[in-house]
Amino acid sequence: MRGLTLLFVGLAAAQSYPKDDVDKLVDASLPMLKEYLEKHPQGNCTLETAVRRKEWGDLTLQERKDYTNAVLCLMSKPALTSAQAPGAKSRFDDYIVVHIQQTPRNHGSTFFLPWHRYYVWHYEQALRTECGYKGYQPYWNWGRYAKDPVNSPLFDGSEGSMGGNGAKKAHAGIPIPMAPRPYNVIPPGDGGGCVTTGPFKNMTVNIGPIAPSLTDVQRNPRADGLGYNPRCLRRDVNRNAAAVTTANYTLDLITSNKDIYWFQTVMEGQFPQGKWGVHTGGHYTVGGDPAGDFYVSPGDPVFWLHHAQIDRVWWIWQMQNLEKRLAEVSMTRTMNNFPPSANGTLDDLSGLGVLAGDVKVRELMSTMGGLGGKFCYIYE
Template sequence: MYVSTVLFSAGLAAAAALPRQAEGTCTNPPKRVEWRTLDREAQQHYVDSVKCMTEKPSEMGLANTTRYDDFAYVHTKLDHQIHSVAQFLPWHRLFVQAYENALHDCGFQGVMPYWEWSLDTADVTNSPIWDANKGFGGNGDPAIDPLVGSAKKCLVDGPFAGLQVAWTMQGHNPHCLARNFNNGTSYPGNMFSNYYDNKTIVEIATLDNYPDFRYRLEGVPHGAIHSAVGGDMSPATSPNDPIFFLHHTQVDRLWSMWQQAKPEERTTAFGGPKTQAGETPEATIEDTMSFLGLIPDVKIKEVMSTQTALLCYTY
């Protein structure tokens, strides 16, 4: 099971290359914006760039896979090192940036958009993010009983209907991209919307230390979205679904907002378990994050701010 889904359950109980500017300085950083604020042309440009990645061969030497599949492969292999641990936020921050850079290699000229889930909690299943023309397509095949299994509910509309992705938790196993909207007991239900509404986001933002903030943000709402979308978004192969990257850009946005609330303290605020077992010593910003060759390994301290040469963006 996807470890953040496990953390989500605990939260319910507790309530390429390096970035393009890495060699220079960060001046006039571009601003990442919410998906639905993009005009139709910009949305299509983004989607076309993602499709380009699904047509390019792996750059990691992985047979019969694509550049797009490289991201799910790395995320899956590092599952236990990057979830339910202190480096969850900085690791995914750079992972999303690496994805944006790969989009640039496909001609993308924008910056990563995010999906602000709290805008949709009144009716998540009808969010514009799932629109077949202006979004990422909707739920998996309605003709398939959701109780049969998430993996069988292939996308039937939108730009990624018919997309074949390479990886499952068992290894290389090409299959259709699938979604299975749910709330744990019904399909689609409310998709756990009460765990990523504005009230929850505000409560998490009030947490004053990094370990508590990371724990709550990772479990709820982060884990709730993975569980609610289901299908390929549920296990650690979740980067199979293009919505993963807008989801994690929103997670990064909330961390960045938390940091900017007290920048002198929180730009370096870090700590917590280095491993899921919680062995000592605890994590520090001097620790190095592995990316298995997707991009060069980087120390955590290098991505604690989004406005450095390595990242260079704002929200």
């Protein structure tokens, strides 16, 4: 019986999913990327040599376990940021510290998309160079699982998942600042408590909170959230939040917004109009603590799959007009222009604090040849 069960799990891990309209747009867009690269060669980076980042559901069971084992490995290595953040206990925590420190600069600003591209790539490199991971950063195609996320390959709690939902713990829902009723609260799901299944069931969250979406998260001993505050990983996998991440929303985001300002604005959310955006929808599909905390959200390992998808969607959007969109930035240098700041440019610097030095934004615009040729990847 156990052998049959393992066989079933293995088959489930290899399950194929039909292509949605966004996947089909990728297929239609790759010839444009190929043509662009023929006109603008990027050294050794070609479509044939580029790394292929894959969707979580397209990985085999062993590939998924290799990835989660590498994340657990990163959690076992000593932090580099403990001097400035006493709560940081691991290399995994280092990435949370950097996100906390740079949140006011890298959201609702020029830097949102290019900085997160750099951030996810650097995390991928840490998994590979420090923990022996042979694969690449997977992404989460929201639309595949939006109707029933808790039973998806991401959250079903199996050994091939990213961990299960949290235990049932009642809460009032997730408040959305500035949004009008009824869009100012995302109704709660069926979780809210500690994750007790899957690879991260014993995970300890060390840093934060700063802006928790759950009211009962224990406070951090420091006002900046960087003190030591150990607690369990909590989730409230939520189909109400996932409802705005179906493929039709993503396709419309890509095809209806012709400049970077509106593309990014719609992606991040137009809260006064009651529009959450796929960025918000993805984060609050996970919810809980720390995923529901704007500052500390990278502390949930699913963050990295969500932001790989954010990067993928930007990549698809860029492919629709590569000559223009590989050099197109907008917004100011501060979140929602607070405090007021100048418009950002391609020559502005963006870095990862103690993890990696500053580079010009223009170096982060292309997945094919960016960062001095270190970026060389596409999404399958």
